[in-house]
Amino acid sequence: MSLTMPYETLLRISEEINAVHDINTLLERIMDLALETLKAGRGFILLKNSSDTTSYEVVTMRNISRESVASIRDLSTSVVNQVLESGEALLSLDAQADNRFAGAESIVMQQIKSVMCTPLKTETRSLGAIYVDSRAAARRFDKESLTFLQAFAGQAALAISNTRLMEELQTENKKLKKQIVSGGLFPEIIGKSAPMIKIYDLIRDVADSTASILIEGESGTGKELVARALHVHSSRSNHPFLPIFCGSMAENLLESELFGHKKGAFTGASENKSGLFEEAHMGTLFLDEIADISMNIQTKLLRVIQEGETKRVGDNQLRHVDVRILSATNKDLWKEVEAGNFREDLYFRLNVIDIKMPPLRERTDDIPLLCAHFLKKYAQKNKKNVKRISPQAIRTLQAYGWPGNVRELENAVERAVIFARSSELGPELFQMRKSEAKLPIGKSLKEINKFAILQTIKMVDGNRTRAAEILGVSRRWLQYQLKEWGMVDGN
Numbered sequence: 001m002s003l004t005m006p007y008e009t010l011l012r013i014s015e016e017i018n019a020v021h022d023i024n025t026l027l028e029r030i031m032d033l034a035l036e037t038l039k040a041g042r043g044f045i046l047l048k049n050s051s052d053t054t055s056y057e058v059v060t061m062r063n064i065s066r067e068s069v070a071s072i073r074d075l076s077t078s079v080v081n082q083v084l085e086s087g088e089a090l091l092s093l094d095a096q097a098d099n100r101f102a103g104a105e106s107i108v109m110q111q112i113k114s115v116m117c118t119p120l121k122t123e124t125r126s127l128g129a130i131y132v133d134s135r136a137a138a139r140r141f142d143k144e145s146l147t148f149l150q151a152f153a154g155q156a157a158l159a160i161s162n163t164r165l166m167e168e169l170q171t172e173n174k175k176l177k178k179q180i181v182s183g184g185l186f187p188e189i190i191g192k193s194a195p196m197i198k199i200y201d202l203i204r205d206v207a208d209s210t211a212s213i214l215i216e217g218e219s220g221t222g223k224e225l226v227a228r229a230l231h232v233h234s235s236r237s238n239h240p241f242l243p244i245f246c247g248s249m250a251e252n253l254l255e256s257e258l259f260g261h262k263k264g265a266f267t268g269a270s271e272n273k274s275g276l277f278e279e280a281h282m283g284t285l286f287l288d289e290i291a292d293i294s295m296n297i298q299t300k301l302l303r304v305i306q307e308g309e310t311k312r313v314g315d316n317q318l319r320h321v322d323v324r325i326l327s328a329t330n331k332d333l334w335k336e337v338e339a340g341n342f343r344e345d346l347y348f349r350l351n352v353i354d355i356k357m358p359p360l361r362e363r364t365d366d367i368p369l370l371c372a373h374f375l376k377k378y379a380q381k382n383k384k385n386v387k388r389i390s391p392q393a394i395r396t397l398q399a400y401g402w403p404g405n406v407r408e409l410e411n412a413v414e415r416a417v418i419f420a421r422s423s424e425l426g427p428e429l430f431q432m433r434k435s436e437a438k439l440p441i442g443k444s445l446k447e448i449n450k451f452a453i454l455q456t457i458k459m460v461d462g463n464r465t466r467a468a469e470i471l472g473v474s475r476r477w478l479q480y481q482l483k484e485w486g487m488v489d490g491n
């Protein structure tokens with residue numbers, strides 16, 4: 001053969017095979033490109049079995065029957081075995097007259113004239129071989145063809161190896177995600193919707209860092225569950241996790257809870273008392289409802305966080321503490337900063353990493369799972385023989401706006417279980433009178449907008465094209481919005 005510009009051909013081929021990310025398509029493409037470029041009549045590719053690395057498997061073939069492949073392979077003197085054993089490429093210009101194949105039945109029977117075979121190997125591993133032949137004429141292939149095939153095989157082997165690795169990683173990743181969802185890593189957190197998977201990924205990524213984390217989200221979205229999960233999955237899990245509810249606690253009391261006090265520091269301080277910062281040493285302190293703390297406490301918190309030292313009320317002694325700070329709020333803390341109610345410097349100290357819990361109305365896919373979980377919990381607790389929840393009831397619950405989020409759903413299921421008269425919970429047991437969605441009035445226009453869009457998609461059973469029509473927007477715009485919200489399938 002004479003190849004015009006073999007390097008350009010090789011480059012084009014290499015680009016083409018690198019663009020394929022599915023192993024079967026890749027192998028097909030490699031086979032076709034080899035036959036096309038070399039003008040070979042037939043061919044096949046052998047790869048090592050992934051489970052049993054001593055045997056090979058035909059993964060792709062062209063214009064050749066399984067039987068013919070088998071007979072070419074079986075003879076110990078045959079082309080393929082020689083290549084696999086020696087690891088060297090092989091070319092026979094005239095196979096019928098080639099001494100190396102004397103007695104090779106396959107060559108004679110199948111009237112093979114020219115043969116080439118080369119190993120598929122990367123720098124470190126031998127993967128298999130690629131075989132091409134021609135029955136049309138002797139000397140169809142020449143040295144140049146072999147050089148080309150070898151270079152090509154190098155590229156192909158690399159692409160195969162990369163693609164396999166990628167597929168292995170993806171399988172592994174899926175397995176891990178499934179484990180998480182099915183209660184592997186976060187058994188107490190229920191939900192496998194896209195927004196929850198993102199939360200799990202985030203928890204896993206940040207749990208073990210020492211950075212402060214601010215967990216934001218509406219009431220009842222699971223902020224405390226996440227705080228506990230972060231602690232449990234950190235290397236501090238052998239040390240205490242101490243939650244403190246900062247909202248609606250008298251300032252003095254909160255101050256002495258957090259920092260402790262010296263005996264006699266104020267009326268009623270009859271003993272020396274250590275604060276939570278000292279007690280949480282090496283562990284985690286969870287400041288719940290952080291938005292509500294006074295300026296005075298904000299200033300003191302900032303100092304402990306900056307200096308890593310705490311001082312009891314009425315005491316001058318500084319005590320070194322190593323505490324990881326998690327905080328939560330159902331307000332928009334940045335708005336509080338802008339309104340002058342919260343120190344900006346403290347905000348940035350607390351919010352090194354930000355976790356935003358999705359409201360339940362944005363993950364209604366999780367409602368069946370959550371219902372099943374709470375149903376089981378409360379049936380057991382109340383010794384009721386309730387087994388299921390009817391599909392119609394689920395639909396009613398999915399259409400509701402859930403201002404109180406998971407906590408409200410939990411209460412609704414508990415109540416329904418208590419009042420149930422049969423083994424199935426029907427829609428009449430839930431007090432969401434209207435089946436249409438309630439707009440989340442009292443929220444920002446942005447959130448009301450988001451809610452309306454998501455409810456429309458739900459109404460048309462997820463048909464995005466239909467939803468876009470109803471909303472009077474393009475499907476592209478809708479896709480873009482969903483992606484912005486991290487709600488595109490498979491993400």
Ligand SMILES: Nc1ncnc2c1ncn2[C@@H]1O[C@H](COP(=O)(O)OP(=O)(O)OP(=O)(O)O)[C@@H](O)[C@H]1O
Nearest residue numbers: 188189190218219220221222223224225330406407
């Ligand atoms: N994803 C979830 N899976 C299972 N239970 C959940 C989930 N999210 C919340 N819950 C349950 O709902 C209730 C409220 O959760 P949690 O206390 O963590 O919410 P919160 O965001 O801290 O609420 P608040 O702002 O009112 O304090 C708890 O009983 C919790 O177990």
Ligand SMILES: [Mg+2]
Nearest residue numbers: 223224288328
């Ligand atoms: Mg809470």
